[in-house]
Amino acid sequence: MDFSFNGYGLVLLFFGTLTAVLAIYIYKRGTSVVRWFGLMMGSNAIWSIAYGLELSSYTLKQALFFINIEYLGIATLPLNWFLFCLAFCNKECWYKKPLNLILLLIAPITTLFMVWTNPMHHLHYKDVKMFFDGPFPMIKIYPGTWYHIFTVYFYLLLACGCYLIFNKFRSSDPIYRKQNYSILIAALMPWVANITYLAGLRPLGFIDITPFAFILTSFLILLGIYRFRLFDIVPIAREKALELMDDGFLVLDKKHRVIDYNSSLYRYLNLSKNQKIVGQFIGELFPKHLDFVKKIESGFSGKMDMQALVEGEMIYFEAEILLLNESKINEAFTIVKLQDLTAAKKDALIAKEQALELEKVNQLKDRIFSIIAHDLRGPLVNLSEILKMVSYNQVSQEEFEKISPELSKDIIYTTDLLENILHWSRSQLQGFGIQKEFFNVRNIIINEINYHLPAATLKKINILHDVFPNEIAYADVLMFQIVIRNIINNAVKFCNEGCEIVITASYQRNHMLKICIKDNGVGIPKATMEKLFKDENVSSRGTQNEKGTGLGLMICKDFMSRNDGEISVSSEVGKGTTFCVLVPTGD
The missing domain is CATH 1.20.1070 (Rhopdopsin 7-helix transmembrane proteins)
Known part of the structure; x- marks a missing residue:
């Protein structure tokens, strides 16, 4: 070439x-x-x-x-x-x-x-x-x-x-x-x-x-x-890194206006993604967080916890503020990182609730053991001693007839106590399942009236009901039966001679059946009402000195919540008490 x-x-x-x-x-x-x-x-x-x-x-x-x-x-x-x-x-x-x-x-x-x-x-x-x-x-x-x-x-x-x-x-x-x-x-x-x-x-x-x-x-x-x-x-690196991050980032100039941000920032703001952010002042983006805005304007560098209601949901996040004013940069800039802590907060709240629930269960367990050690042991010891005295002819027929009513009360109390403890213990067992089914409410109520009829007859109490034959509910039958039994038992216990207990049932909205048990007994004082259903040991003597365990209503509340139902009470001292139970109909 x-x-x-x-x-x-x-x-x-x-x-x-x-x-x-x-x-x-x-x-x-x-x-x-x-x-x-x-x-x-x-x-x-x-x-x-x-x-x-x-x-x-x-x-x-x-x-x-x-x-x-x-x-x-x-x-x-x-x-x-x-x-x-x-x-x-x-x-x-x-x-x-x-x-x-x-x-x-x-x-x-x-x-x-x-x-x-x-x-x-x-x-x-x-x-x-x-x-x-x-x-x-x-x-x-x-x-x-x-x-x-x-x-x-x-x-x-x-x-x-x-x-x-x-x-x-x-x-x-x-x-x-x-x-x-x-x-x-x-x-x-x-x-x-x-x-x-x-x-x-x-x-x-x-x-x-x-x-x-x-x-x-x-x-x-x-x-x-x-x-x-x-x-x-x-x-x-911006699109490769910042845009893929879940944390929100924004960069502010020396006048605290937004000059850059990533798309994750929108989850912390009540703004649609087509709204302009660049050029807005930090106070315009966070109008309800004045402390946060003041810290940025004052040149603060550090972290602070924040929360905001975004699209109807409360979110919790941590704001980390970093002020850049190095010799390599022409002007002062502020970088803000927003880290979502909602999941961590919810987990912490769940853990706290679980800890409180566990503490309540432990307290209830301790109370049950205390009841077993004292209230359950006492009547059984008394019954055992009386039987020994009868066997040794140390008690005459007349004396036995005098103490038999009290002995009968102790046996009834002990039976009710054992029944409640056993049912509660069974419900707390791991793997215990609620067996919901359709059942006739009227039949359950009639059975419970018959169960309490002897005690009511002794106190000359009338128990009436106005429940139609085809009132159907959908729940665990045994749990519902225990709830009704405890409420009727309380009504009988706190009624004077000649009182009346009326049981009614009516359909409510949202496919619920409302069963109310109303008595005209002594009523419940306001101070005692505030403690009911709150895992506190509320135990009072009946009108004829009948003893109570304080467990019944707590068990009733637990059982109703497990069956998607509710229990409520209204009372006036001297005029009586009404307990109402809402139970699903399954429609």
Whole structure:
């Protein structure tokens, strides 16, 4: 080959070779984004080296040979530039679609085919001539139809890439101003150079200054990569890291206006995602958190707990405030991180409730053991002693008849106590299941009236009911029976002679059946009413000194809640008491 080296060609050869070495180095050591930049530098290196050899060629045939090599770089350079911009702006998903990538590859492949087969059709170049009237031989190209088509493709990809970069940095904060300027200036340089060449403004004759401009572009972006660490911080890491975080982040300028944020911030605000946040003052975003706003305005750095009602749900979060005022930053900035603690708070509340529940169960267990040790043991010991005395003829028939009523009361009390303890213990067993079923409420109530009839007869108490035969409920039959038994037992216990107990049932809204047991007995004092159903041991003597355990109503409340029902009471001292039970009907 015959070469006539000149200054322009040697400059292109030198910088083209340097670009090629850097392209290989960057591609091997860089991330996916930097690798696309390395491929773009590789395309530029091929163009520059081959163009330098073209400018140093002395014959037309040799120059055309290097032009064919140049187009390996020229055809792929806009494509690699566009793919680099897509990756830089975190839009890799676009070119990862096979159809989109195929569409992008059609133009470069067709261009190479047109250039290499141009002598057969002259669609890319109408004519190519070598001129020797300058300081060195130069080729003049007469563009063909495909040349203009490729030029449109070239500019279209350059324009799309520049738009992506401009849109990327348009809303970025001033912390990264130097990085932004370097890449924006670098992106515009090839435009200026190529437009100048195509417009006929050619200070160097027929020499195309576009590859020189691309060399400068590459080195400016390279400066951004290693001087300003362009790809180590925002904007590349921003979408890769901040946008994937559950924590909310926002950056404030020295006037406490929002200049950047991530999408997770919306979960802490009562704002829709189409509402503007950039430019708003921190007080406008958090109008109900004046302490938080004041701390930011005062330059506070640290953490504080907060809560807010967002979309009808109370959320708990921790705000960490960091004031940045380092020498490397032009202005003071505040970074705020909001960490959602709702789940942790709920877990803590659940744990606290479980601890309280466990404490109540333990207290109830201790109370039951105390009752077993005292109240249950006492009547049994008395019964045992009396039976011994009877067996040894130490008690006469008349004496036995006198003490038998009290003995009967003790046995009834002991039986009721044992029954309640056994049922409660059974309900607390691990794996205990509630066996809900449909049952006739009237039958249960009649059975319980008959059960308490002897005790009521002794006190001359009338027990009436107004319950229709087909009143149906859906619950655990045994639990419901225990609840009704305890309430009737209390009514009998706290009624004077000649009192009346009335039991009624009526359907309520929401598919519930309401059973009320009303008596006109002594009533319940207000102080005692406040303690009922609150896991407190409330035990009072009946009108004829009948003893109580204090367990019955607690068990009733527990059993009704397990069956999705309720129990309530109303009373007036001297006028009587009404207990009402709501039980599902299963409709």
